[in-house]
Amino acid sequence: MRVVTSIAVMQRLARQWQRRGVRVGLVPTMGYLHEGHLSLVGVARRQVGKTGKVVVSIYVNPTQFGPKEDFSRYPRDLQRDLKLCGAEGVDVLFAPRDAEMYPGKAEHRFSTYVIEEKLSQGMEGASRPGHFRGVTTVVAKLFNIVQPDVAVFGAKDFQQAAIVKRMARDLNFRLKIVVAPTVREPDGVAMSSRNKYLAGDLRPQATVLRRSIEAVRRAVAPARKPVAAAKLKAVVRQVTEAAPAARLDYVEFFDPETLSPAAKVSRGTHMALAVFVGNTRLIDNSAL
Ligand code: AMP
Numbered sequence: 001m002r003v004v005t006s007i008a009v010m011q012r013l014a015r016q017w018q019r020r021g022v023r024v025g026l027v028p029t030m031g032y033l034h035e036g037h038l039s040l041v042g043v044a045r046r047q048v049g050k051t052g053k054v055v056v057s058i059y060v061n062p063t064q065f066g067p068k069e070d071f072s073r074y075p076r077d078l079q080r081d082l083k084l085c086g087a088e089g090v091d092v093l094f095a096p097r098d099a100e101m102y103p104g105k106a107e108h109r110f111s112t113y114v115i116e117e118k119l120s121q122g123m124e125g126a127s128r129p130g131h132f133r134g135v136t137t138v139v140a141k142l143f144n145i146v147q148p149d150v151a152v153f154g155a156k157d158f159q160q161a162a163i164v165k166r167m168a169r170d171l172n173f174r175l176k177i178v179v180a181p182t183v184r185e186p187d188g189v190a191m192s193s194r195n196k197y198l199a200g201d202l203r204p205q206a207t208v209l210r211r212s213i214e215a216v217r218r219a220v221a222p223a224r225k226p227v228a229a230a231k232l233k234a235v236v237r238q239v240t241e242a243a244p245a246a247r248l249d250y251v252e253f254f255d256p257e258t259l260s261p262a263a264k265v266s267r268g269t270h271m272a273l274a275v276f277v278g279n280t281r282l283i284d285n286s287a288l
Pocket of ligand 1: 028029030031035036039040152153154155156157180181182183184190191192
């Protein structure tokens with residue numbers, strides 16, 4: 001496996017591959033890799049085949065963190081990530097530095113961003129202003145640098161995947177976006193680099209997200225008519241309030257294609273929620 005930190009070198013490699021007709025799969029991550037990330041690597045490999053190249057990018061993107069968020073303490077362990085990627089058959093680990101990704105930013109000379117204006121309004125976008133502007137900008141940059149034929153994203157960040165798909169379509173990025181299922185711990189908690197923050201009795205309380213989804217499912221499945229979203233939000237509030245360290249940030253019911261909020265919920269409606277467990281903000285989502 002080759003480790004590349006220079007954008008120029010990565011672009012040169014990408015151009016060589018393109019000239020030789022080699023298929024390229026990209027898995028963008030912020031590192032501190034877990035089984036969820038590695039499952040995306042497997043999907044990328046299946047997409048490009050044995051003769052293709054799989055690139056994993058590791059970059060903790062500062063522009064997608066709010067000023068009061070966890071950018072500086074976000075877990076990082078490049079040596080460990082390197083071993084995991086090597087064992088998983090990754091061809092290139094691309095780990096650029098801030099100075100290269102955002103040239104002149106400290107002196108206010110970086111001034112171009114990509115903004116998706118519709119799908120990014122609600123949920124994570126409402127709760128984390130500027131977050132998706134950072135995501136679409138860095139993902140567009142990674143697409144330009146790596147020139148992938150396929151990019152793989154996790155359903156764990158459902159809204160993000162929808163926004164990236166919209167951006168790729170709207171801006172004519174010539175690639176396929178694949179969304180891979182959420183990988184979970186044995187107790188149902190979605191794997192996340194942020195789970196590392198959950199010390200002691202906080203970790204078991206992280207199951208409130210999964211339990212909220214299950215409680216909603218139990219309410220929706222037997223109903224003969226669509227159920228009012230307000231009623232289901234109350235169910236989720238009840239589940240989250242029962243965990244002493246949990247605080248519900250939002251819960252939303254929506255159409256999985258348009259992300260438009262649904263006032264009435266039935267099977268096939270999607271739900272997403274964000275919950276603070278202690279100081280750690282966790283998200284999860286599922287079709288109902
Ligand atoms: P992150 O490093 O958190 O930015 O995540 C990088 C990519 O991995 C994103 O496309 C995420 O949606 C995906 N991902 C994160 N956690 C999981 C998980 N538990 N299962 C599947 N994909 C995941």
